[in-house]
Amino acid sequence: MIYLQLFLTFFQIGLFGFGGGYGMLSLIQNQTVYNHAWLTAPEFTNIVAISQMTPGPISINAATYCGYTAIHKAGMGEWASILGSATATCALVLPSFILMILICRVFMKYMNTPTVQNIMSGLRPAVVGLIAAAALLLMTPENFSSPAINPWNFWVSIAIFVATFVGTKFVKINPMKMISWAAFAGLMLLY
Structure with a gap:
C-alpha cells in the first residue's frame, strides 16, 4: 500500500511541479512531511542538502531519498527501501515524460502564437512563487x-x-x- 501512496504522491508532484527541481521542493516537503508524515522537517532538510550535493536534478534526487527513507522508516528492509526509491523517482519523472511526448510536436507548431505565449507568461510568476516558497520553507529553526x-x-x-x-x-x-x-x-x- 505504501508503494502505491508513494507512486501517486510523487506522480502528482511531477504533474504539478512547474519550475524545475527547486519549484518542486515545497510540494515534496508538503507531501512527505506534513500530509503523509514519512519524514520529519529536519530529515527533509538533510535530504535537500544531500540532494544539492549529489549530481543530478535536485527534485529527482530528493524523490529518490524520500522514497528510500519512507520505506526504510516503515521497517520494510533494505531491498524494499531501494524499491521505494525507484518508485518515487519513476513516479516523479513519468508525468514529464508523458507530457513531453504528447505535446512536443504541437508545441513546436504553435509555440509562437499569442495564446501559447500568454500561457507561458502566466506560468512565470507561478514558477517564481514555487521557488520562493521552497526557500521560505527551508528557513526554519532547524536550519538557522x-x-x-x-x-x-x-x-x-x-x-x-x-x-x-x-x-x-x-x-x-x-x-x-x-x-x-x-x-x-x-x-x-x-x-
Whole structure:
C-alpha cells in the first residue's frame, strides 16, 4: 500500500511541479512531511542538502531519498527501501515524460502564437512563487537555529547565508566553491 501512496504522491508532484527541481521542493516537503508524515522537517532538510550535493536534478534526487527513507522508516528492509526509491523517482519523472511526448510536436507548431505565449507568461510568476516558497520553507529553526535558543548558531547561519548570497550573486564566485565553503563553515558549527 505504501508503494502505491508513494507512486501517486510523487506522480502528482511531477504533474504539478512547474519550475524545475527547486519549484518542486515545497510540494515534496508538503507531501512527505506534513500530509503523509514519512519524514520529519529536519530529515527533509538533510535530504535537500544531500540532494544539492549529489549530481543530478535536485527534485529527482530528493524523490529518490524520500522514497528510500519512507520505506526504510516503515521497517520494510533494505531491498524494499531501494524499491521505494525507484518508485518515487519513476513516479516523479513519468508525468514529464508523458507530457513531453504528447505535446512536443504541437508545441513546436504553435509555440509562437499569442495564446501559447500568454500561457507561458502566466506560468512565470507561478514558477517564481514555487521557488520562493521552497526557500521560505527551508528557513526554519532547524536550519538557522533561533536567537532565543542559540544566538551564536543563529547569527553564524545568517552570516553564512548572506556571504553565500553575496558571493554568488554579486562577486560571481563559483557556486561549487561557495557550497564547499558553506559546508566547511557548517561543519565548524558542529564543534
